[in-house]
Amino acid sequence: MSDRIxxxxxxxxxxxxxxxxxxVSFTIDRGETVAIVxxxxxxxxxxxxxxMQLLPYQYxxxxxxxxxxxxxxxxxxxxxxxxxxxxxxxxxxxxxxMTSLNPLHHIEKQISEVLYVHRGMGLVEARDRTLELxxxxxxxxxxxxxxxxxxxxxxxxxxxxxxxxxxxxxxxLLIADEPTTALDVTIQxxxxxxxxxxxxxxxxxxxxxTHDLGVVRKMADRVCVxxxxxxxxxxxxxxxFDQPQHEYTRALLAAExxxxxxxxxxxxxxxxxxxxxxVEFDLAKGFFAKKSVLTAVNQVSVVxxxxxxxxIVxxxxxxxxxxxxxLIRLIxxxxxxxxxxxxxxxxxxxxxxxxxxxxxxxFQDPYGSLPPRLSVNQIIEAGLKIHQPELSPxxxxxxxxxxxxxxxxxxxxxxRYPHEFxxxxxxxIAIARAIILKPRMILLDEPTSALDLSxxxxxxxxxxxxxxxxxxxxxxxxxxxxxxKALAHELVVMKDGVIVEQGPSERLFESPETDxxxxxxxxxxxxxxxxxxx
Amino acid sequence: MSTTTVQPTDGFVIDDSAPRWQMSPLTKRRWxxxxxxxxxxxxxxxxxxxxxxxxxxEFIANDKPLIMGYNGSLYVPVLVSYPETxxxxxxxxxxxxxxxxxxxxxxxxxxxxIWPLIPFSYDTIDLYTEGAVPEAPSxxxxxxxxxxxxxxxxxxxxxxxxxxxxxLALTFFSSIIGIAIGATQGYFGGLVDLIGQRLVEIWAGLPxxxxxxILTSMIEPNPYVLLGLLLLFxxxxxxxxxxxxxxxxxxxxxxxxxxxxxxxxxxxxVKYVLPNAMVxxxxxxxxxxxxxxxxxxxxxxxxxxxxxxxxxxxxLLAQGKANIQAPWLxxxxxxxxxxxxxxxxxxGEAVRDAFDPRRSAT
Numbered sequence: 001m002s003d004r005i006x007x008x009x010x011x012x013x014x015x016x017x018x019x020x021x022x023x024v025s026f027t028i029d030r031g032e033t034v035a036i037v038x039x040x041x042x043x044x045x046x047x048x049x050x051x052m053q054l055l056p057y058q059y060x061x062x063x064x065x066x067x068x069x070x071x072x073x074x075x076x077x078x079x080x081x082x083x084x085x086x087x088x089x090x091x092x093x094x095x096x097x098m099t100s101l102n103p104l105h106h107i108e109k110q111i112s113e114v115l116y117v118h119r120g121m122g123l124v125e126a127r128d129r130t131l132e133l134x135x136x137x138x139x140x141x142x143x144x145x146x147x148x149x150x151x152x153x154x155x156x157x158x159x160x161x162x163x164x165x166x167x168x169x170x171x172x173l174l175i176a177d178e179p180t181t182a183l184d185v186t187i188q189x190x191x192x193x194x195x196x197x198x199x200x201x202x203x204x205x206x207x208x209x210t211h212d213l214g215v216v217r218k219m220a221d222r223v224c225v226x227x228x229x230x231x232x233x234x235x236x237x238x239x240x241f242d243q244p245q246h247e248y249t250r251a252l253l254a255a256e257x258x259x260x261x262x263x264x265x266x267x268x269x270x271x272x273x274x275x276x277x278x279v280e281f282d283l284a285k286g287f288f289a290k291k292s293v294l295t296a297v298n299q300v301s302v303v304x305x306x307x308x309x310x311x312i313v314x315x316x317x318x319x320x321x322x323x324x325x326x327l328i329r330l331i332x333x334x335x336x337x338x339x340x341x342x343x344x345x346x347x348x349x350x351x352x353x354x355x356x357x358x359x360x361x362x363f364q365d366p367y368g369s370l371p372p373r374l375s376v377n378q379i380i381e382a383g384l385k386i387h388q389p390e391l392s393p394x395x396x397x398x399x400x401x402x403x404x405x406x407x408x409x410x411x412x413x414x415x416r417y418p419h420e421f422x423x424x425x426x427x428x429i430a431i432a433r434a435i436i437l438k439p440r441m442i443l444l445d446e447p448t449s450a451l452d453l454s455x456x457x458x459x460x461x462x463x464x465x466x467x468x469x470x471x472x473x474x475x476x477x478x479x480x481x482x483x484x485k486a487l488a489h490e491l492v493v494m495k496d497g498v499i500v501e502q503g504p505s506e507r508l509f510e511s512p513e514t515d516x517x518x519x520x521x522x523x524x525x526x527x528x529x530x531x532x533x534x
Numbered sequence: 535m536s537t538t539t540v541q542p543t544d545g546f547v548i549d550d551s552a553p554r555w556q557m558s559p560l561t562k563r564r565w566x567x568x569x570x571x572x573x574x575x576x577x578x579x580x581x582x583x584x585x586x587x588x589x590x591x592e593f594i595a596n597d598k599p600l601i602m603g604y605n606g607s608l609y610v611p612v613l614v615s616y617p618e619t620x621x622x623x624x625x626x627x628x629x630x631x632x633x634x635x636x637x638x639x640x641x642x643x644x645x646x647x648i649w650p651l652i653p654f655s656y657d658t659i660d661l662y663t664e665g666a667v668p669e670a671p672s673x674x675x676x677x678x679x680x681x682x683x684x685x686x687x688x689x690x691x692x693x694x695x696x697x698x699x700x701x702l703a704l705t706f707f708s709s710i711i712g713i714a715i716g717a718t719q720g721y722f723g724g725l726v727d728l729i730g731q732r733l734v735e736i737w738a739g740l741p742x743x744x745x746x747x748i749l750t751s752m753i754e755p756n757p758y759v760l761l762g763l764l765l766l767f768x769x770x771x772x773x774x775x776x777x778x779x780x781x782x783x784x785x786x787x788x789x790x791x792x793x794x795x796x797x798x799x800x801x802x803x804v805k806y807v808l809p810n811a812m813v814x815x816x817x818x819x820x821x822x823x824x825x826x827x828x829x830x831x832x833x834x835x836x837x838x839x840x841x842x843x844x845x846x847x848x849x850l851l852a853q854g855k856a857n858i859q860a861p862w863l864x865x866x867x868x869x870x871x872x873x874x875x876x877x878x879x880x881x882g883e884a885v886r887d888a889f890d891p892r893r894s895a896t
Contacts, residue, residue: 325790328794352796361790361794365787372809374806382795419560
């Protein structure tokens with residue numbers, strides 16, 4: 001068996017005749033990690049799926065190229081041969097652990113399926129092997145988990161099960177397509193370390209598909225950079241990071257959100273002062289069920305001054321978004337919410353409407369936050385129609401144009417529909433919708449998380465610029481500490497609905513006090529899990 | 535298509551200002567998908583032509599001339615009612631142009647008449663036919679006559695129109711009610727939804743047929759009464775679809791954003807959420823229309839529908855059943871209904887496929 005596990009030569013992929021990947025070549029040797037980096041639409045996942053021949057071949061085709069797995073050609077291989085290859089010689093881990101496991105089968109069945117198919121193992125044998133695999137991927141208490149269904153596991157645990165499935169037959173090559181993107185930072189670090197360790201132990205080749213340069217820096221021996229279907233550069237990780245040759249690589253490396261927050265005015269008036277906010281969800285079903293309550297946000301107090309940003313960080317389920325929804329009174333809560341001098345809590349919805357123009361919100365998903373069947377103009381002017389009904393249609397149109405210019409979009413584009421815009425442009429439209437009312441405060445709920453790296457940086461710049469110009473108060477929610485660092489003056493770390501630590505963001509980034517914050521920082525900036533043991 | 539180009543980068547958009555009334559690219563793609571389904575596209579044309587023609591039934595099958603001359607002046611009996619005295623007769627009621635007496639009078643005044651293609655209306659009893667009723671198809675009666683001597687072709691044309699119009703009206707009103715109730719339940723959710731669902735379930739459990747039989751025996755049915763009665767039970771089909779769509783959409787970010795802007799619930803429902811439910815609704819409509827027509831026909835067939843005298847396809851079928859010796863009755867009714875319903879199903883299938891996001895234009 002040679003050391004060359006995968007050899008991709010001059011590979012192209014076309015969908016309905018349109019080439020989405022052009023002339024890509026790379027190789028992976030045993031024990032090596034190769035990362036393919038690129039933004040969304042760069043063709044990196046398509047390349048990975050070609051290796052498994054899992055593309056929709058009704059309309060996908062390979063105009064040129066060959067893919068050798070262990071010296072065997074897979075392009076145009078018989079489906080029977082591919083079935084033997086998949087899950088046996090080549091394993092794959094997908095991005096979304098929520099949907100890549102079958103919800104109807106417990107995990108023993110899902111893992112042993114691979115063993116039945118490729119190894120012809122019996123029931124007992126397969127169970128032993130499954131247990132061994134679950135131990136290998138570090139799933140706690142594997143004996144009890146055998147009969148668990150996917151919904152009973154957390155995201156990280158599911159990803160471990162996925163990895164166990166992929167490793168069941170000790171493949172030569174493991175393809176991991178964004179294996180950690182959907183996971184929290186601390187879990188992300190754990191999964192990456194697991195992958196690295198398993199690669200060493202099983203002497204596999206690892207093909208890692210990712211958009212996260214931090215992950216690449218930590219994991220990869222060699223890096224391939226893709227953009228718009230072309231592989232523009234490849235080399236060792238050190239070469240790529242220290243001496244990037246291609247201008248796209250340089251742009252990508254430079255695109256990480258950076259810089260410092262807008263200088264803050266310490267005496268700025270308080271825009272929002274929320275005390276002891278508490279949100280509870282009633283979990284009891286039906287009339288006779290026992291009362292059972294989930295406290296999503298518990299006694300949280302935050303203060304935001306004009307022109308300043310309060311960053312709220314925490315992992316999923318920590319109550320960040322729930323807090324934002326409570327502060328803007330989209331869900332019920334207890335405690336006091338002062339917007340300037342006005343108490344919002346307890347206000348009837350009619351009275352509240354008058355204050356809606358002072359506090360606005362921008363959501364994470366730019367595809368979900370714009371109504372698909374309204375034009376950009378209609379979307380942005382909706383707020384004006386409510387809060388400044390005296391404006392004539394012409395005045396409204398002028399105002400919409402002005403706000404589009406403000407966010408860096410062409411005002412001529414306002415008669416188009418959201419689907420005609422890219423993710424970054426849509427996020428700008430969402431920001432335009434928020435600022436047209438000249439609010440004093442904007443809640444930003446992960447506004448950059450769904451965007452490509454280079455676009456993230458642009459949106460961060462835009463937000464800083466708007467803050468400087470209008471002395472806007474931001475409540476910035478994110479799990480991405482790098483972005484938070486570039487924007488926040490004050491920082492709140494949340495876990496399980498309570499504040500773990502809060503203070504000036506500089507101090508928190510420099511010298512975090514609680515273990516949780518330390519773990520979070522380590523995971524985010526160094527992708528290590530060391531502090532979690534504390 | 536240059537109007538859809540948007541720069542892939544995150545910069546300015548080149549705008550060559552598409553006019554606002556233009557079909558959006560999505561609509562265009564759907565229309566292209568619809569047209570790609572040859573069977574559905576053909577069916578749409580066929581059913582549209584039949585509908586348009588049937589709307590002009592009075593000009594195709596009528597017992598009054600389209601136009602006639604009498605003593606040098608022009609008359610339009612199909613539009614205007616002239617008393618028989620106008621033509622030198624004795625009755626002050628409208629002239630019966632089919633009667634030989636009237637025709638003789640007009641001939642005497644140097645008159646001429648241009649008849650519609652089928653010189654019988656749906657309720658014209660042909661008194662001059664030779665055979666016994668129901669009469670087999672002949673050159674005079676293309677599809678024969680029914681058991682009281684009325685022309686089957688004419689009855690089918692009028693019956694088709696009545697069925698379609700009734701079906702459209704029933705579909706239209708039940709859609710409005712169904713969408714309104716489904717939207718309310720889905721949007722507000724919680725207790726509103728819970729109570730609404732239970733009420734819908736109870737209402738759906740009522741024995742519709744028996745209720746209609748009882749009610750039509752108390753109230754003399756005419757098309758409007760029947761429409762109202764069927765509407766009482768027909769609105770439920772869309773509730774589930776619309777409710778599901780609203781439940782899905784009510785917590786979307788853009789709905790929350792609209793709430794944060796201070797939009798009222800009614801505006802959010804109509805402007806932000808309803809457009810999403812329209813695809814599911816439109817997909818359902820042809821099948822709903824089919825169901826409405828079938829309901830009317832079956833009630834007529836059983837004799838609990840429209841009163842005697844209305845041109846009803848169901849009544850034609852009932853006659854066919856009562857007169858097995860005259861197969862043209864049953865066959866005509868059967869083929870009319872089969873063709874109409876099949877075409878509608880084909881159109882419905884094509885609409886459904888056109889709205890299916892997983893199919894892209896080929």
